[in-house]
Amino acid sequence: MEKATRQHTKDHNRALVLSTIFANSQISRAEIARITKLTRTTVSSIVSDIIAEGLVEEVGVGTSYGGKNPILLSLVEDSRWMIGLDLSHSQFRGAIVNLRGVIRDVISIPVEGYDGNEALELLYRIVDQLMQKVTRPLLGIGVGTPGLVNTQEGIIINAVNLNWQNLPLTNLLEERYNTPVYVLNDSQAAAIGEKTFGEGYSPEESMVLINIRRGIGAGIVIKGSLFQGDGGCAGEIGHIVVVKEGGELCRCGNHGCLETVASAQALIKKARAGIRDFPESALPHEPKQIDLPAIKEAFDAGDSFAQKLVLDTAEYIGIVIASIVGVLNIQKIVLLGDMTCFGEKWLNAIHDSAQKYSLQKPMLNTKIEIGQLGENSIILGATAILATDYSLLFSQS
Ligand SMILES: [Zn+2]
Missing domain, CATH: 3.30.420.40 (ATPase, nucleotide binding domain)
Incomplete structure (x- = not known):
């Protein structure tokens, strides 16, 4: 129990430090400590871990306000990639997205006239092709779909235009690609996209x-x-x-x-x-x-x-x-x-x-x-959910 609590605190602090680094283009350890209210020692230890994971790098020296000049840290935006899918248009769009929401590759396939299993096959075809192009560690796949979605269980309850009822999309994709999958309603995804990557x-x-x-x-x-x-x-x-x-x-x-x-x-x-x-x-x-x-x-x-x-x-x-x-x-x-x-x-x-x-x-x-993000907001929102689930950023621990 005590061990579980310790692990929980560690995860929580790490998420705090990561979200602070995500929110700033460059930031020093001292500034992170000030914002998160964690001790400098805790921040330094967490930062060493995330540098070792390749997620963050030291990028230069900042201005000193007394004492020696602080070293600035920055997110390595291409250290992890994600696949985002937008199923809400007359064509399915899939993209490879980095941690800063920059799209590295896009594929779209017209879906008009297809529904049910055929539409699912089109979705697989897009992900298969994108998977070939993934050259960085993959955090997972995020999907924004029209219709009613049970996000907890990853089930599309009803998507009328695609003729999908009770489709366990998260399970299907996780089994096929062996990576975490998150499925949510397209408008909800777009809201998260705008909020995370909009100015x-x-x-x-x-x-x-x-x-x-x-x-x-x-x-x-x-x-x-x-x-x-x-x-x-x-x-x-x-x-x-x-x-x-x-x-x-x-x-x-x-x-x-x-x-x-x-x-x-x-x-x-x-x-x-x-x-x-x-x-x-x-x-x-x-x-x-x-x-x-x-x-x-x-x-x-x-x-x-x-x-x-x-x-x-x-x-x-x-x-x-x-x-x-x-x-x-x-x-x-x-x-x-x-x-x-x-x-x-x-x-x-x-x-x-x-x-x-x-x-x-x-x-x-x-x-x-x-x-601000136009048609990319759904793809970016579906992946933002993965990028801000900080536990996924770490292979172990
Ligand atoms: Zn109605």
């Missing part, structure tokens, strides 16, 4: 990332940690009902969900259905030819039909943001996904709507912005 986030920050593409989901980070809810489904905001009467049927079986009025899919559907009534619109008059790029072009050109459609979607997003802010009072809302192509105007309309539907006080300091 200007403090470790204890809270944020909600809203991912708006075919479907709509959110990742909630509270005081630096992912909040998944009691059943792992936190952030399923796409199925909040926002149209009470006469709403469209949603793929979940309900009517009037946020997804049916504010997703990219819903926007395209509305444009196709309405184009006949707007002969003066700049959109293609053949409904089938209307896609997101066409709507974007008409929107940017000031076409009133396209503007109305897009700004209507923004109003609904704003209504749901007002609810989120009302419940959680989280002051940073980050938007991601295809719909962000509508830029400032869409963003401003969301902001106006959120303001209109919420109390003044909680909205006052709330920032709504477009994410």
Whole structure:
């Protein structure tokens, strides 16, 4: 028991030192001791261990504030690699990522028309190819997938577009590749990605990332940690009902969900259905030819039909943001996904709507912005989970 406690303290201190080194591009032992409140002797001993593991190196001499000049330490960013997978698009993307979130290699394979086992085979094909290119110690594989995920057990409960139900993806990948695997929902992964590798986030920050593409989901980070809810489904905001009467049927079986009025899919559907009534619109008059790029072009050109459609979607997003802010009072809302192509105007309309539907006080300091990492946020978030599980950085002990 005592031994277990000692090991626990050792692991905890090591994680503290590592997270401090991760958070700084260069840092001295004395500065680490000051930040972590550990003794200099403890810090020195931990630093020797992690230098021996090749994770950290001495990179030069810093400025002295009395006494001799301190030696600066820095993370060796390519000392470990990870494989990250993003399964949320019409193509699967896999990448080799280093400890600083720099992508070293990417492979993507179109998945449209494939589901079930065939989709799983495509996933294996990507990982097989990436594995050939891994030349550094591998920490593991992180997967961001659409749908409901039981993260603890690594099971995809339901991913409709891929036709996966109760798929034990973590087990399947761990057995095949013999490396740790972490599977989480794509929006949750994106939230972790933005928070870990985006600029200007403090470790204890809270944020909600809203991912708006075919479907709509959110990742909630509270005081630096992912909040998944009691059943792992936190952030399923796409199925909040926002149209009470006469709403469209949603793929979940309900009517009037946020997804049916504010997703990219819903926007395209509305444009196709309405184009006949707007002969003066700049959109293609053949409904089938209307896609997101066409709507974007008409929107940017000031076409009133396209503007109305897009700004209507923004109003609904704003209504749901007002609810989120009302419940959680989280002051940073980050938007991601295809719909962000509508830029400032869409963003401003969301902001106006959120303001209109919420109390003044909680909205006052709330920032709504477009994410920094774009389409890489899911891959980077899925791997960030591995990179910040400091126990994985050590082969033994
Ligand atoms: Zn729904």
